[in-house]
Amino acid sequence: MNAALMTRRELFGHASSGIGTAALASLLGQGQALAAPHFAPKAKRVIYLFMHGGPSQLDLFDHKPGLQKLHGQEFPASVLGDQRLTGMTSGQKSKPITASMFRFQQHGQSGAWMSELLPHMGRVADEMCIIRSMHTEAINHDPGVTLLQTGHQQPGRPSFGAWASYGLGSENASLPAFVVLISRGSAARPADPLYARLWGSGFLPSNHQGVSFRSSGDPVLYLSNPPGISAATRRDELDIIQALNRKQLTQQLDPEIDTRISQYEMAYRMQSSVPDLISLKDESAATFEAYGPQSRVPGSFAANCLLARRMAESGVRFIQLYHRGWDQHYNLPSDLRLQCRDIDQPCAALISDLKQRGLLDDTLIVWGGEFGRTTYSQGKLEPTNHGRDHHGGCFTMWLAGGGVKPGLQYGETDDFCFNIARHPVHVHDLNATLLHLLGIDHERLTYRAEGRDFRLTDVHGRVLRDLLA
Secondary structure, eight states: OOGGGOOHHHHHHHHOHHHHHHHHHHHHHHHSOOOSOSSOOSOSEEEEEEEETOOOHHHHTOOOGGGGTTTTSBOOHHHHTTOOOOTTTTTOSOOBBOOOOSOEEEETTTTEEEETTOHHHHHTGGGEEEEEEEEOSOOSHHHHHHHHHHSSSSTTSOOHHHHHHHHHOOSOTTSOSEEEEEEEOSSOOOOOOOOGGGGOOTTSOGGGSOEEOOSSSSSSTTOSOOTTOOHHHHHHHHHHHHHHHHHHHHHHOOHHHHHHHHHHHHHHHHHHHHHHHHOOTTSOHHHHHHHOGGGGSTTSHHHHHHHHHHHHHHTOSEEEEEEEOOOOSSOHHHHHHHHHHHHHHHHHHHHHHHHHTTOGGGEEEEEEOSOEEEEEESSOOOSSOOOEEEEOSSEEEEEESTTBOTTEEEOEEOTTSSSEEEOOEEHHHHHHHHHHHTTOOTTTOOEEETTEEEOTTTTOOOOOGGGBO
16 A cells, blocks of 8 residues: 555554554444443334424414414514514514414313314324423524434434434344335425435444435335346345455445445345335235325325334334425415325324234334424414414424323413423423433433534433323
8 A cells, every 4th residue: 555645544554453453443333333222211113203394283282272362463572572583474563363273172081182183193192192392492494303303403413313223223134223204295385305414324324324215116226136137146246345345444444334334235135125114015905094095105194104114013213204394384274284184194093003013112103393383473364364484482292102101291381372381391302302212311322523422412401201101
């Protein structure tokens, strides 16, 4: 090797065989998953149902009948306080109070209030732990989603799924630990930007990033062998490539080479495991009926929920479903109906299906978006139409299974559904609690990068013991 072209890492690696071996062990040790919980977990896996755009808590889960008498009146400045507003309504001269136009009803023994738009979820209300007091500093989509998914508003940090993969490893050596499924909502909305970094590994080794499955063609690009290439030929090619990679690894001590080696092997195993995983031919007619008519349509939210159950059965550690179209600045009454029609029955079916198969106890379901919506109307309030702006001061998420208390309604908002009145839950608190349910101490799951230790919850977060079963 030309010494003039040698990198600093290579110089130290070649300086001494003993030092080189120690360095290699250190680097590769950091690149591998910890693969062991800190304590006995309640949940083995996560299915994260992400409603991208910010669902309106006021119209779905946070019943405020008192607003009916105030409908159309000016939103009080005393309630607005000094909360940050987006540029879309900060200069709006009038902010009329906008009560929900949907009926609410209590469900189950827990008496959980839910909108008429969620009749199927109402039937499984006693399985759900509803958090009505979520809050976030972020008021726009990209920083909001990035904060909830990575623990920081700016890009570059590992996603939750990547942290779970790094901390716990995989239950199935033939499937990725972290899989992403994306569906588009029925509301006529501009395409919401979803960046691959939201399921990326950040500074963690890249084998922990999410693998995005497509709804048509090969679920993963280049999964199938091209014409004329047999499985045996592919195996021979990989063996040659692996030998070259391992030689380079001993020379350069780059942990990403080790990651590349493992990813090639994973891709080879996925060629046989993934087609069986995504095939729904063995699902019964009753199962399709439970998930709804869209469950037979590839790429729909219903079909992805059914796939999520199959992935949970097969040992996928973290399954992320994105459903787009919840950014309702206008036409909320019509668009919210469409969005809820997409997700209501499949969400309820997923809970029931997992429970029936004995998987709900150790599968943690998370539902929610990056923030909520304002109590006042964005733009003109019309008799049958309105919109709502982003609102991070309070919003609703729910959990089910995986060691959370079923039938619990946690936290309260004020009478205007604008500020938190009791039991505030920050994004970092939620993430600390989700990690705890997976058997991970959020303060101990760290990775050293750029000269310091990082974690999903940054330097914040507390475990919400009241939510634990």
